[in-house]
Amino acid sequence: MKRGILHAMAMTKMADVAHPTGVPPVFVARGLCKSYGTGDATVHALRDLDLDIMQGEFVVLLGPSGSGKSTLLNILGGLDAPTSGRAAWRDHELAGADEAALTAYRRDHVGFVFQFYNLIPSLTARENVELVAEIARDPMQPEEALALVGLSRRLDHFPGQLSGGEQQRVAVARAIVKRPDALLCDEPTGALDVETGKLVLSAIARANREVGATTVVITHNAAIAGMADRVLRMGGGRIVSIEANGNRCAPEELVW
Ligand SMILES: Nc1ncnc2c1ncn2[C@@H]1O[C@H](COP(=O)(O)OP(=O)(O)OP(=O)(O)O)[C@@H](O)[C@H]1O
Numbered sequence: 261m262k263r264g265i266l267h268a269m270a271m272t273k274m275a276d277v278a279h280p281t282g283v284p285p286v287f288v289a290r291g292l293c294k295s296y297g298t299g300d301a302t303v304h305a306l307r308d309l310d311l312d313i314m315q316g317e318f319v320v321l322l323g324p325s326g327s328g329k330s331t332l333l334n335i336l337g338g339l340d341a342p343t344s345g346r347a348a349w350r351d352h353e354l355a356g357a358d359e360a361a362l363t364a365y366r367r368d369h370v371g372f373v374f375q376f377y378n379l380i381p382s383l384t385a386r387e388n389v390e391l392v393a394e395i396a397r398d399p400m401q402p403e404e405a406l407a408l409v410g411l412s413r414r415l416d417h418f419p420g421q422l423s424g425g426e427q428q429r430v431a432v433a434r435a436i437v438k439r440p441d442a443l444l445c446d447e448p449t450g451a452l453d454v455e456t457g458k459l460v461l462s463a464i465a466r467a468n469r470e471v472g473a474t475t476v477v478i479t480h481n482a483a484i485a486g487m488a489d490r491v492l493r494m495g496g497g498r499i500v501s502i503e504a505n506g507n508r509c510a511p512e513e514l515v516w
Pocket residue numbers: 296297303304305323324325326327328329330331332
């Protein structure tokens with residue numbers, strides 16, 4: 261009986277985590293907390309956060325500066341560890357995993373795109389992508405990844421010969437060449453103008469569609485929300501709202 265009540269309570273808690281039905285969650289966070297510092301100086305970056313992200317979903321994460329977006333993304337990507345609570349990718353427990361396990365998890369499953377592209381300046385676009393393909397288990401050809409982001413004609417250009425948007429698309433190609441299960445992007449258009457930003461977003465949307473990577477994009481630009489299956493808003497280390505988007509639009513259709 262007691263067990264039944266506990267089960268019902270657990271189900272209620274699960275039901276609070278609104279998500280589309282019929283698809284299994286791949287990321288699961290329960291009671292996730294992350295704090296920095298001690299005593300009066302403690303900063304609570306994440307406070308008791310619950311979240312499910314579904315297989316293949318495109319999620320946009322919005323929220324003011326300091327609300328915990330990067331902290332959450334870094335924990336999901338195995339770059340950072342929570343202070344308490346649960347975080348899992350399928351059957352990989354991320355909370356409490358050791359550094360070797362997190363490194364293997366990142367290498368085998370996750371592609372990252374950050375605001376600054378971090379390409380190696382002495383390598384061409386193709387070589388920057390190749391570097392990741394070489395250590396991946398089932399990579400696509402670097403040329404294929406670069407074609408997916410619309411850069412077939414820039415294969416042998418060095419980063420210094422590419423525009424910011426093109427460099428960021430190389431970074432997207434580098435993230436997707438290993439066919440990641442998850443594509444995690446932290447302000448990928450933060451350093452770009454509107455039109456260039458849209459090209460980068462279409463590259464990310466295409467990777468989500470064609471590689472099937474479960475995709476999370478952090479942005480300050482609420483207009484990007486139109487591209488998402490779901491829009492999560494964070495505030496004060498919590499998720500304050502979740503909206504499902506019945507009518508996902510192409511990046512080109514976004515009005516900024
Ligand atoms: N390494 C750290 N040491 C101490 N405090 C940190 C650290 N990283 C993040 N924080 C704090 O945790 C909180 C959440 O930070 P986080 O970077 O996740 O926010 P964010 O939503 O990504 O913000 P932004 O939009 O500015 O990138 C902030 O108050 C931040 O100052």
